[in-house]
Ligand code: HEM
C-alpha cells in the first residue's frame with residue numbers, strides 16, 4: 785500500500801486521517817448532545833472538558849487533512865454514472881470540511897466570548913467577553929452539527945447506493 789496518495793488511490797496517511805476523524809466524530813456528536821442534556825455538576829464539567837479536548841483534536845486533524853490535500857494529489861473520482869455526479873460528490877466532501885471547521889471554530893469562539901481562556905497551538909488566548917456573541921456562536925455550533933449529520937448520512941448513503949445499484953465498491957478506496 786502506498787503511504788502517500790496517487791492520482792488513482794488514497795495512501796495510508798489519508799486513510800488513517802479519514803478514519804480517525806470519522807471515529808472521533810461518531811463519538812463527539814452524541815457526546816455533545818448527551819452533555820447538554822445533563823444537569824450542572826461534576827459529570828457535566830468533566831464531559832465538557834473531554835468534549836473540548838476532542839473537539840480541538842478534530843480541529844487540528846481537519847487542518848492537517850487540508851494541508852495534506854494542498855501538497856498531495858487527491859485521487860480522481862471514478863467514472864461518473866450520471867451527469868453532475870462528480871460535482872455532487874465533490875460538493876459533499878467540501879461541505880464536510882466546511883461544517884467541521886464551522887463547528888470547531890464556533891465552539892472555540894463561544895467559549896472565548898464567554899470570557900474563558902483558551903490554549904490553541906501553545907498560545908494562551910483571551911478576548912473581551914461578549915455574551916451575545918457567545919450565544920450566536922453557540923447557535924452556529926448547534927446548527928452546523930445538524931448540517932454535518934445530514935452530510936454524513938448522504939456521504940454514507942452514496943457509498944451504499946454505489947455498491948447496491950452501480951456495483952461500484954467505493955469503500956475499497958478508503959480501506
Ligand atoms: C464522520 C464521518 C465521515 C466524514 C466526516 C467523512 C469525510 C470524508 C471526506 C471529507 C472525504 C473526501 C476525502 C478527500 O479529501 O479526498 C471522504 C471520502 C470517502 N469516505 Fe468518508 N467520511 C466519513 C465517514 C465515512 C464512512 C462511515 C464511510 C463508509 C461507509 C466513508 C467512506 C468514504 C469513501 C469510500 C471515500 C472516498 C470517496 C471517493 O473518493 O470516491 N466515509 N470522506
Ligand code: HEM
Pocket residue numbers: 809812813814815816817819820828832835836838839840842843884887888889891892894895925926929
Ligand atoms: C467537530 C467537533 C465538535 C462536535 C461534533 C461538537 C458537537 C456538539 C454538540 C452536538 C453539542 C450539543 C449542542 C446542543 O444540542 O445544544 C455541543 C455542545 C457544546 N460544544 Fe461542541 N462539538 C465539537 C467541537 C467543540 C469545540 C472545539 C468546542 C470548544 C472549544 C466545543 C464546545 C462546546 C460547548 C461549550 C458545548 C455546550 C456544552 C454545555 O452547554 O454544557 N465543541 N457540541
